[in-house]
Amino acid sequence: MTIPLIQINGLEKTFTTHEGWLGQWHFHQGKLTRRKDSVHALNGINLTINKGETLCIVGETGCGKSTLARTIMGLTSPDSGEIRYLDQRIDHLNNQQRMPFRRRMQMVFQNPYASLNPRMTVYQTLSEPISFHNPKLSQSQIDEKVEVLLESVGISASSSDHYPHEFSGGQRQRISLARALSVDPDFIVADEPLSALDVSVQAQVLNLMMDKQEERNLSYLFITHDLAVVEHFATRVAVMYLGRICELAPRSALFNHPKHPYTRALLSAIPRLDSNTTQAIRLIGEVPTPIEKPIGCVFQARCPYANQRCYDQSPEMITQSDESSVACHAIEEGRL
Template sequence: MKNLLEIKGIDKHFDISGSILDQLKFAGGKVTRKKTVVKAVNDVSLDVHPGETLAVVGESGCGKSTLARTVLGLYRPNRGEIIYRGERIDRLSPSQMLPYRTRMQMVFQDPYASLNPRMTVRQILEEPVRFHNPSLSRGEVKEKVAEVMLQVGVDPVWATNFPHEFSGGQRQRISIARALVLDPEFIAADEPIAALDVSIQAQILNLLMDAQEQRGLTYLFISHDLSVVEHISNRVAVMYLGCLCELAPAGELFSNPRHPYTRALLSAIPRLGGQAGGHTRLSGDVPTPINLPTGCVFHGRCPHADERCSREIPAVMNLGGDVQVACHGVEEGRI
């Protein structure tokens, strides 16, 4: 299967040192200059297949959203390659990226912050269509916007309303409409239901799945909710502290997790009628992306870690069946 998207060895780091004065530190009787860098994504490689939903999971701060924004060109990677349909796009200028903007879209987590409060829904949805399709007439643009609004469940008669006049669920529908209005083939959905009431989440998920079926969309789906991920995804990538721990088909990962961190995550899913005591409690301090631990980033909290784990970064191994794991314990057969 030819990949729609290939992510090869991506690093994304942020310099938060501030001004030169902020970087000056007094230590050992002398003044030194020290930079502070957040290592948000570290050597991540993924392939995304056409028409699939690849979910990316992990705790807050593991680099999921940063990875998605880097893939779409909102951030430029420090290292690595991003290849879309055989073309490398990670070093393109803003003008060179324009043809890919219509093919790659994003749905943001917070519908309150992602919509311009000074624009009506019609203006929000018409703006990208007019920009990327200047040859369309005003009637054609209006017709296209109305069609997409109907598809996401928003009545076109509300097109003159402002975002604050809608509920959270309706706003997220409008955000999805903004992504769909350019007829993309790839959408990065960054926690699209996290800010919504539970009663609305199922509606938005069904909307996303229906749009995927009707339009042949490919999703990079970011979520904390593993129950949702199990339901919606074809494959799942597990990240911890900016690193890829495990990648596997959804059924395989949920039935037979290999990485210790994946096992801990899955053990925390609430299940009705489940037996108590099955939750894996992780010990040790939670490191930060500013001071990454040596070796495996998870070794300080892993119950199976040994001396090798503390000094050597594990390589991602292919275990067959589209399963990839980065763990010394799995490689050595200890886990």
């Protein structure tokens, strides 16, 4: 059996809120007590990412997508659970112990205007990780590698002495991708890398990422709000809601036969040109807050199929015949 490149088991992450001094106090049973609210960002995430595939994470703002990405990369420490790289546990490692994995796991951030150091030229940005991870390379070899990297992402090598502010948003994101590729990684986390770009530029950057994946057999964890991008780019899709994964499926299975009520609502909102498109599903009910984690299903308050079991018991992921998995009592009981 092939070992997954990335394996995540039972990942949990909670953040303590930091309110003003007055906001931290409230009356409870007639007494003034200090309130300690916590945001439950990740609630038992289980995922695998295989070599050469693109796993897209979708879900509304605040569902925990970016927290998941940062936790995988070691930028945020999980409260519990495990993260394994080729079956080697890495979530408990300190910065020094994690260093060998820094080369194999890279990240492209959402904002190309903030993720590049404004005081470093493009050459410095790319040469620094190359020289750090390859101390035996000569200066001429580093120069050659920087030139090849820039040309491979569509940036002229003659621009290597320019600073980030001299480039457009699309060019900066190409440079960010070149920086991630500079150490020859196996796995790249892309946290909404297209959201700050114009539509035409988005297509260019997306095609570039697909080309690099084919050339280098890269694996991507790709976070986005754009379902059209997911339909074009994904191998598998994980749908997140309030810190949980409610559906995980191959791309074709998810778009052709969505199962979870939340997934159906998301996909119904995609604009289509054909006249046979079903009407968009409008979710009603109060949107829950991650501070007040529901006892049962996280989607209970907005689900038209919810019954008492949904309020009392959290659903487990159930594998379907089309290789998809879904966490829904209604599907398990045949009510949907």
